[in-house]
Amino acid sequence: MRTAILACQTLKAELALAIKETKVDFPIIYVESGLHKTPELLHKRIQEEINRIDNVDVILLLFGYCGNSLLGIKSDRTKLVLPKVDDCIPLLLGSCEARKNIAKEMGTYFLTQGWLEYEDNLLREYDRCIKRYGQSRTAKIMKIMLGHYKRFMLIDTGAYPVETVLPQTKEFAERLNMCHEVTPGSLRLFYKLLQGEWDEEFLVLEPGKAVAMSDICSGNNQQEFSQTTALQLCANK
Amino acid sequence: MLKIQKMLVGAMARLDETMVMNLVKQGLQMGINPYVLLEEIRIGTDRVGELYSKGEYFLSDLIMASEIFKEVLTLVNRDRVVTAVVSYPTVIFGTVEDDIHDIGKNITTGIMRYNGFDICDLGVDVPGPKFVEAIEQYNSRVVCLTGLITEAFDSMKNTITLLKEAGLRSRTTVIIGGLVNESVKNYTGADYWATDCTKVNELCRNILVNNKRIMQSS
Numbered sequence: 001m002r003t004a005i006l007a008c009q010t011l012k013a014e015l016a017l018a019i020k021e022t023k024v025d026f027p028i029i030y031v032e033s034g035l036h037k038t039p040e041l042l043h044k045r046i047q048e049e050i051n052r053i054d055n056v057d058v059i060l061l062l063f064g065y066c067g068n069s070l071l072g073i074k075s076d077r078t079k080l081v082l083p084k085v086d087d088c089i090p091l092l093l094g095s096c097e098a099r100k101n102i103a104k105e106m107g108t109y110f111l112t113q114g115w116l117e118y119e120d121n122l123l124r125e126y127d128r129c130i131k132r133y134g135q136s137r138t139a140k141i142m143k144i145m146l147g148h149y150k151r152f153m154l155i156d157t158g159a160y161p162v163e164t165v166l167p168q169t170k171e172f173a174e175r176l177n178m179c180h181e182v183t184p185g186s187l188r189l190f191y192k193l194l195q196g197e198w199d200e201e202f203l204v205l206e207p208g209k210a211v212a213m214s215d216i217c218s219g220n221n222q223q224e225f226s227q228t229t230a231l232q233l234c235a236n237k
Numbered sequence: 238m239l240k241i242q243k244m245l246v247g248a249m250a251r252l253d254e255t256m257v258m259n260l261v262k263q264g265l266q267m268g269i270n271p272y273v274l275l276e277e278i279r280i281g282t283d284r285v286g287e288l289y290s291k292g293e294y295f296l297s298d299l300i301m302a303s304e305i306f307k308e309v310l311t312l313v314n315r316d317r318v319v320t321a322v323v324s325y326p327t328v329i330f331g332t333v334e335d336d337i338h339d340i341g342k343n344i345t346t347g348i349m350r351y352n353g354f355d356i357c358d359l360g361v362d363v364p365g366p367k368f369v370e371a372i373e374q375y376n377s378r379v380v381c382l383t384g385l386i387t388e389a390f391d392s393m394k395n396t397i398t399l400l401k402e403a404g405l406r407s408r409t410t411v412i413i414g415g416l417v418n419e420s421v422k423n424y425t426g427a428d429y430w431a432t433d434c435t436k437v438n439e440l441c442r443n444i445l446v447n448n449k450r451i452m453q454s455s
Contacts, residue, residue, distance in 0.1 A: 038292075039416060065387050067416035086387040107337050120295070129297045137254075140304065141297045148337040148361055213424040217390045 004053050005194075006046065007062035009033045010114040011088060013159040015062060018190035026060070026194075029053070033118035036087070042069040050075045060193050064088050065216045074210035081204050083189045084215075092155045094186025095201075102183065107149040109178075111169055112185075113160040123172055142176055152178050157185035239269065242277045249281020250288070252301050254308070257281075261309050271313040275351065278309055282348075286433065296340065303344045310351060325445045327375040331359035331368060331382065332415075333392035338385035341415060345381075345434035352438055365396040369403045379441055382427070383414040390417075393425040410444050412437060 007015050009030040019026075031045050046063065050073065053059055058079040063070060064087035074080070083091060089110050090096040102108050115121055122145075129138040152173045156162045162182060173180035189201065198204050203215050241264050248256035257278070264274045285302040288294040330346055332339045339361050346356045357371055368380055380400075382393045393413055400406040411427040414437060422430040431437045 067385070067387075068418055068421065071418075071420055125295055125297050128295065132252075133254075133297075133301060137301070137304075138297075141300045144300050144304075144343070145297060145340065147339055213390075213420045216387055217394070217424060 001058060002056040003058050003060060004029065004056045005060045005062060006031065006049050006053070008036075008088060010112075010118050011062055011091065012118070013114055014092065014112075014157050014185075014187055014190060017157075017159040018187050018194055022191055022194045024194050031063075033114075034120045036066040036069060039067040039069040042066055043071070043073065046070070046073055050078070050080070053078065062091070062190070062193065064091060065211075068216070070211045071213065071216060072210050074205065075207055077207050079204065079206055080211075081193065081198050081202055082211075083193060084201055084203050085189070089155075091189055092157050092185045092187075093183070094188050098186070102153065106151050106179070107147075108151045108153050109146065109149045111152055111154050111165075112157060113165050116165055116168070123168070126172070126176075146176065146178070150179055152180050154180075154182045155185040156182050157187060159187070239267075241267070241269070242273065245274065245277040246281045246284070249278050249302070249305065250284035252285065252294075252298055252305065254301075254305050257305055258308065258312065261312055265313070275309065275313065278306060279348075279351075282306060283435070286435075299344060300340065303347055306351070307347065325354045325441065326379075327355040327357050327377050328441055328445075329357050329359065329368060329371045329375065329377050329380040331363035331371075332361040333382050333384045333389050333396060334362055334364050335392050336384040336386050336389040336415075337361040338415065339383070341385075341434070342381075342383045345414065345437050348434045349438055349441065352442075354438075354441060365392070365399040368396050369399050369405065372400070372405055372409055373403075378408060379410045379412065379444055381412045381414055381437060382425075384417075385415045389415065390421055390425060393421075393427065397426045412440055 003026045005026050005028045007028060007030055010033040012030060015028065029049055031049060036042050046069065050059060056078055058081060059075060061080060061082035063082060064085040066087050070082065085091050085096055090099045092112060093099050116123065126138065126142060129141055133141065152169055154162065154166065154169050166182070170180050192201065203211065205211065241260055245257065245260045245264070248260055261274055265271065282302050285294060285298060289299055328349065330342055332342055346358050350356055357375055359367055359371055371377065372380055382396055384390070384393060397406070397411055400409055400411070412429045412431060413422060413425055413427040414431050417430040417432065419430065429440055431440060
């Protein structure tokens, strides 16, 4: 089966590691980082690249849903496979569940080397703010911007030496009076995607079929939700 | 238009806080109606939004615009007794359950308060029943559900289901905001979707004042 990979540049180091370990030799096309901030742009770029790819049977999309960026994405002649994740954080932690559990502890802002290298990230925004607005205004802006976040969490994906970015992220956390932690990541979804283990954790779209809203949203537990909340409402009255 | 008004738009668009504050002080001393000054500031903030859309400004600049706006409001209110020209019924806002993103919501509620709306902001990660309680408490007719992450779409949908179960859906207009579009609107069962504060402001004005529903456009 002729396969190509279309991936977000932010995940470059992790994809390189997963390719090395799985020994696959699929061609890779990277989409530049930072487009998720404008989902229409990211959508357009992904679709453009898919339309351009020829002579393959399947394209592996290494993206999360990234807002609604993936909504409506399709290929008329190639099968598309993508992980069922909201964004790249569950991809790097290994599952949506892992992200949810961490976020439940406290509002957590995740970082990786790829994020610091390729994205127009928070650290760069901080430096820009200092230059433009000065120390005191920047502190206020950052407080508003980080709002309910209490912790920076560096994901140790195994694809880069953590110690090279650790001093930078720790210092940044201290400056903003935030907690700082390192958590081990997991590239299991990368491996499964590359090795063709496309089970319920992946969306497999035959040619001509587009990513739909029902694919992005789980719609799970609707009945359970209604029953529980109805009970809560009754109790509140 | 007076020179000071023109300069005010430009200073706001450049996010020059000192210049904006000085111009407002001068304008007030010259006896210019504070509403006229605030309107120039609003036009300036529209330009900030345009520059953000073009990628020339960043999120921090939007926050800065909102902060300058708040300071001007404080200054204007300190010097004169300013009351809203019109009063609208309370609009309920909240970031839905499982989501904590609220910058867009906060900017929108700030602008809407300036425009005379009473806002009940329930905060972030708000469970569905809290929205129902607030709508009942304030006898509200409009609720704005916001969210940025994919999980928020299901929370929006679930909240709207709750409104139906509580018998409130037919009298409540639901606007969703954040990373939303027509598909999300259809999925959640909301009435309208919006990705910028001006549109929410206009929607609420039309619904509450003109008592009309408008066609959704992109």
